[in-house]
Amino acid sequence: MNQPSTRRMKDLPVTHRLSSGTSMCPGCGGLGALKEACDVLGDGSIFVNAAGCMTLLAVYPFTPLSGSWLYTSMASAPAGAQGIRDAQDILVRKGRRTAAENLDVVVLTGDGSAYGMGLSATSGALERGLDFVYLCYDNEGYGNTGQQASGATPHGARTATTTVGLGFSGEKKDLFSIWAAHRPAYVATVIASEPVDLVRKFEKAKALHGPRLFIALAPCPTNWDFDPMLSVEIGRLAVETGVFPLKEYEGGRVVHTRPPRQRRPVEEYLKLQGRFRHLFEPTRNEQALREIQARVDGYWSEVARSGDGA
Ligand SMILES: Cc1ncc(C[n+]2csc(CCOP(=O)(O)OP(=O)(O)O)c2C)c(N)n1
Ligand code: SF4
Numbered sequence: 001m002n003q004p005s006t007r008r009m010k011d012l013p014v015t016h017r018l019s020s021g022t023s024m025c026p027g028c029g030g031l032g033a034l035k036e037a038c039d040v041l042g043d044g045s046i047f048v049n050a051a052g053c054m055t056l057l058a059v060y061p062f063t064p065l066s067g068s069w070l071y072t073s074m075a076s077a078p079a080g081a082q083g084i085r086d087a088q089d090i091l092v093r094k095g096r097r098t099a100a101e102n103l104d105v106v107v108l109t110g111d112g113s114a115y116g117m118g119l120s121a122t123s124g125a126l127e128r129g130l131d132f133v134y135l136c137y138d139n140e141g142y143g144n145t146g147q148q149a150s151g152a153t154p155h156g157a158r159t160a161t162t163t164v165g166l167g168f169s170g171e172k173k174d175l176f177s178i179w180a181a182h183r184p185a186y187v188a189t190v191i192a193s194e195p196v197d198l199v200r201k202f203e204k205a206k207a208l209h210g211p212r213l214f215i216a217l218a219p220c221p222t223n224w225d226f227d228p229m230l231s232v233e234i235g236r237l238a239v240e241t242g243v244f245p246l247k248e249y250e251g252g253r254v255v256h257t258r259p260p261r262q263r264r265p266v267e268e269y270l271k272l273q274g275r276f277r278h279l280f281e282p283t284r285n286e287q288a289l290r291e292i293q294a295r296v297d298g299y300w301s302e303v304a305r306s307g308d309g310a
């Protein structure tokens with residue numbers, strides 16, 4: 001007779017724990033970024049999670065992470081992080097916790113929170129110089145509730161709230177610049193399909209103090225409408241077409257960490273995703289495709305002009 005396994009989730013390496021026993025979609029780019037980040041951050045973190053897809057990782061009282069997990073409303077994860085930071089600092093000051101037991105506080109939110117509902121609380125935390133890490137997995141919509149358009153939705157994407165015509169007629173908000181304008185310790189963009197770049201940035205952030213913020217573009221098979229096995233390919237194309245610039249902000253300076261040497265046409269990225277299918281079928285929308293390409297070209301021309309392509 002088989003003996004029941006005595007191995008528990010918390011005894012597995014963190015990467016294995018995040019692969020098994022969760023109810024996340026296969027090919028989830030947000031989960032990929034979180035796994036890679038956890039490889040660097042290790043087990044010594046307290047996660048503060050605003051409502052969204054990742055909330056399904058922790059079904060009370062269980063979590064695949066060995067650290068604690070606090071679930072907050074969409075708008076208030078950075079406020080929750082402040083409370084945890086303060087409580088731990090007070091316990092250390094009173095001698096009831098050693099410095100080694102003083103854990104990192106990591107906010108984990110989707111773009112709906114980061115770009116919209118939680119932006120005010122984040123701005124306040126940055127003003128106060130809160131010592132925390134913030135990871136926004138950006139699937140460019142309110143994914144958990146069926147992909148309504150958010151402040152991160154790109155121009156031309158069809159979402160649950162932009163179902164006809166061109167799709168979303170607005171522009172994706174430049175959250176990187178909004179965060180950087182607060183002059184925090186560190187801001188970076190990352191993506192799971194570029195793990196070396198991601199790991200280097202998290203290692204750098206881990207050694208710093210103060211606000212350290214990350215936007216991880218999160219290819220989302222379910223809501224972007226593509227085969228899960230294309231998740232890494234779509235992530236790579238986001239970088240190689242120049243749609244998603246990998247960069248970091250530190251000490252008042254922005255550096256592009258992996259500028260595409262020879263940019264591929266943006267439509268190579270768009271045409272793999274059902275949310276952009278209306279730009280190609282039943283007839284090609286040449287004007288919309290030209291406009292989307294021109295925006296990306298404009299971004300990289302500005303980077304070349306300012307000499308910031310390192
Ligand atoms: C104030 C408020 N409005 C609506 C909801 C319902 N809700 C739960 S998760 C979610 C989507 C969150 O989107 P995002 O932050 O991008 O995370 P994702 O679902 O894409 O992972 C919404 C709208 C909520 N929890 N709180
Ligand atoms: S809906 Fe998208 S972001 Fe949410 S778990 Fe599924 S793949 Fe990940």
Ligand SMILES: [Mg+2]
Nearest residue numbers: 110111141143
């Ligand atoms: Mg989202």
